[in-house]
Amino acid sequence: MATLSICYEGKVQGIGFRATVLSLAKGFEIRGWIKNLPDGGVELFAMGETQEVEEFLNSIRDSHLAGHIDRETILPAAPEPGIRGFRIIP
Secondary structure, three states: OEEEEEEEEEOOOOOOHHHHHHHHHOOOOEEEEEEEOOOOOEEEEEEEOHHHHHHHHHHHHOOHHHHHEEEEEEEEOOOOOOOOOEEEEO
């Protein structure tokens, strides 16, 4: 089981980044959320089987979003019990 917090920096707001990640998430058995940060970055929280989470993150890297990402910082995170599905946090 993997529980990760990923922060993306670059031109990641105002381009449909969160909506694209939400769409990509539908193809994986993961739970979590994505939200804009005040500093212009985007934070993604993902929980699931390690392989599913890795493949989900690779799908982001392989998408058209890759050209907008200057930096990806991956950190372990504490699980959020009771979280269901994947959603955008406004």
